[in-house]
Amino acid sequence: MxxxxxxxxxxxxxxxxxxxxxxxxxxxxxxxxxxxxxxxxxxxxxxxxxxxxxxxxxxxxxxxxxxxxxxxxxxxxxxxxxxxxxxxxxxxxxxxxxxxxxxxxxxxxxxxxxxxxxxxxxxxxxxxxxxxxxxxxxxxEPFGLKEFRKKGFEGTNPTLDDPRAAVLAAALGGQADIA
Ligand SMILES: NC(=O)c1ccc[n+]([C@@H]2O[C@H](COP(=O)([O-])OP(=O)(O)OC[C@H]3O[C@@H](n4cnc5c(N)ncnc54)[C@H](OP(=O)(O)O)[C@@H]3O)[C@@H](O)[C@H]2O)c1
The missing domain is CATH 3.40.50.720 (NAD(P)-binding Rossmann-like Domain)
Known part of the structure; x- marks a missing residue:
């Protein structure tokens, strides 16, 4: 740069x-x-x-x-x-x-x-x-991304692999939206 x-x-x-x-x-x-x-x-x-x-x-x-x-x-x-x-x-x-x-x-x-x-x-x-x-x-916020994924969105964010984002990643992977 x-x-x-x-x-x-x-x-x-x-x-x-x-x-x-x-x-x-x-x-x-x-x-x-x-x-x-x-x-x-x-x-x-x-x-x-x-x-x-x-x-x-x-x-x-x-x-x-x-x-x-x-x-x-x-x-x-x-x-x-x-x-x-x-x-x-x-x-x-x-x-x-x-x-x-x-x-x-x-x-x-x-x-x-x-x-x-x-x-x-x-x-x-x-x-x-x-x-x-x-x-x-x-x-x-993971819920919007969950909705995208249901529609076939395959993009990802490397941040979700960061240990600091573990709670967020778990919420995204969880089956029930309430989780
Ligand atoms: N838009 C987004 O999606 C988004 C996302 C995340 C964070 N942000 C943050 O939100 C803030 C506003 O974003 P925005 O989208 O409204 O940006 P923007 O439309 O580009 O407006 C930027 C503002 O900063 C002023 N500015 C630029 N350079 C300057 C300088 N050297 N000295 C003094 N003032 C200067 C501009 O003044 P002039 O009008 O006089 O040029 C303008 O009022 C920024 O801090 C940005 O990082 C925005």
Missing amino acids: PNESWDTAIDPKVVGTWNLHKAIKGRDSELDFFLTTSSISGSVGTATESNYCSVNYFLDVFARYRRSRGLPATSIGLGMISEVGYLHENPEIEALLLRKGIQAINEDELIQIIDIALTNTSTIPHAYDKLAGAHLLTGL
Whole structure:
């Protein structure tokens, strides 16, 4: 990847987030929230988009960093958004993600996700990782993929082979939808 392409994707999110972090230093208690729009790509990876994947992973880790310092921060790993935004305007990339089994989130669902992320109660207590609430990952819901598979879809996502995705993979393989 040419350096220029790397910088074009990295700079707005890394430099931009860092600028905001510095600019509000000492005034964080006045904030109701600090929200970054990350992507599922930062968690599952997308071929040919190492710049975009890396920079979104940065956002996810940066939210953890802020929380570790007692500062508000939530990074939403958005799945594929239909109806509005970049993918809506670039259907060939939308098709690439669909082939990996990533489920589309429509505009109404996107607004609901942001609403949940802005609510303090959205943090689910986690026994081993106190900072887990800094990252909300969406777009990997297995039920839509199950429906696709019933219709003959054979695409897969290597993420499902990752031990961290064991619960998700089991839900996908289970016979009963309730499982
Ligand atoms: N669309 C999706 O399916 C999807 C999926 C996952 C995550 N996301 C995330 O959601 C966010 C919004 O996505 P989108 O689809 O709405 O993207 P978009 O339509 O391409 O909009 C990007 C926005 O970022 C601004 N921007 C771009 N480069 C900038 C820079 N160097 N400095 C300051 N502002 C800059 C643009 O400003 P101008 O209008 O002035 O150019 C525009 O308002 C992004 O963080 C993206 O990573 C989107």
